[in-house]
Amino acid sequence: MKTPWWFTRKTPLAFLLVPVSWIYYGAGRVVYGMRRMGQIKSRRPIICVGNILAGGVGKTPIVREIAKFLDAPVVMRGYKKSAQTGNIGDEATMLAAAHLQVHTGDRKSNVMLLNRQKGGSPIVMDDGFQNPGIRKDISILVFDEKIGFGNGFLLPAGPLREGRRALRRADAVIIIRGAPAKKKFVIPADIPVFYAANKTVNPYAAGTAIAAFAGIGYPKKFFNAVGAVRTKSFPDHYQYTDADIAKLQAWAARRGAKLLTTEKDWVRLPADAQRQIPFAPLETTIDDNFYVWLKEKLNVHI
Numbered sequence: 015m016k017t018p019w020w021f022t023r024k025t026p027l028a029f030l031l032v033p034v035s036w037i038y039y040g041a042g043r044v045v046y047g048m049r050r051m052g053q054i055k056s057r058r059p060i061i062c063v064g065n066i067l068a069g070g071v072g073k074t075p076i077v078r079e080i081a082k083f084l085d086a087p088v089v090m091r092g093y094k095k096s097a098q099t100g101n102i103g104d105e106a107t108m109l110a111a112a113h114l115q116v117h118t119g120d121r122k123s124n125v126m127l128l129n130r131q132k133g134g135s136p137i138v139m140d141d142g143f144q145n146p147g148i149r150k151d152i153s154i155l156v157f158d159e160k161i162g163f164g165n166g167f168l169l170p171a172g173p174l175r176e177g178r179r180a181l182r183r184a185d186a187v188i189i190i191r192g193a194p195a196k197k198k199f200v201i202p203a204d205i206p207v208f209y210a211a212n213k214t215v216n217p218y219a220a221g222t223a224i225a226a227f228a229g230i231g232y233p234k235k236f237f238n239a240v241g242a243v244r245t246k247s248f249p250d251h252y253q254y255t256d257a258d259i260a261k262l263q264a265w266a267a268r269r270g271a272k273l274l275t276t277e278k279d280w281v282r283l284p285a286d287a288q289r290q291i292p293f294a295p296l297e298t299t300i301d302d303n304f305y306v307w308l309k310e311k312l313n314v315h316i
Contacts, residue, residue, distance in 0.1 A: 021068075035171040046145075060148060072190050075296055081138045083305055086138045225274070233247040243269070254282055274291070
């Protein structure tokens with residue numbers, strides 16, 4: 015689905031949905047309690063990189079950088095599997111392209127599998143902050159500075175999976191810088207905060223007219239980054255068909271523009287389309303002091 019337009023501001027519709035969000039929150043707490051009863055403890059340290067917003071904050075590139083730094087395997091659900099992504103999901107395909115060991119499916123089973131293997135490197139868990147089934151040694155929340163807490167409401171009135179009090183369960187927060195920053199986006203002073211920066215690399219020469227398309231949580235971030243003159247958004251994790259590609263190519267040709275998409279979308283394109291349409295790589299840099307903090311935290315758990 016596309017990110018609902020009211021997630022970033024307090025609209026009448028958002029207020030109307032607040033009672034529904036209370037039901038959502040209550041049901042979520044029941045499920046959380048049930049999952050906690052079956053919690054497992056990993057022999058190898060678990061580093062959970064999650065969020066409290068429903069997607070779109072740029073968590074996967076952060077997972078990639080942390081796993082590369084630690085030379086650690088990644089466990090994740092592998093959302094929206096398809097033939098194009100080798101039946102492991104678009105985000106998992108992106109991580110595997112960075113030469114990381116990625117395990118998709120049931121997280122508990124994969125953690126148990128990794129615990130039986132030799133080696134003591136940590137395991138990076140992509141998402142799962144709301145799932146207590148696996149005990150985390152280090153929990154890191156990721157935010158986009160421009161999005162912040164969105165409109166501050168819980169799903170479906172807003173983008174929050176759980177309230178801001180959940181920050182108390184986190185060992186640290188990584189904020190991806192954006193301009194301008196979301197107002198009233200404040201992290202409690204006693205939680206370590208680190209910053210990251212994203213750079214979108216446009217593969218086309220300067221001055222090229224770009225028709226950009228994307229099926230991600232907040233596509234405007236990508237469209238603005240590449241200076242697109244025409245844009246088209248699709249639902250998050252959208253599976254593109256040959257018919258979609260033909261329409262996009264005709265749409266771009268009518269405007270004298272070149273097609274461009276994100277890496278996350280590119281892995282979901284049919285094989286022929288991948289040879290014709292490039293993607294704009296996203297380079298992510300996390301402040302060095304984060305890695306100093308991470309090594310110190312790991313020394314406590316190893």
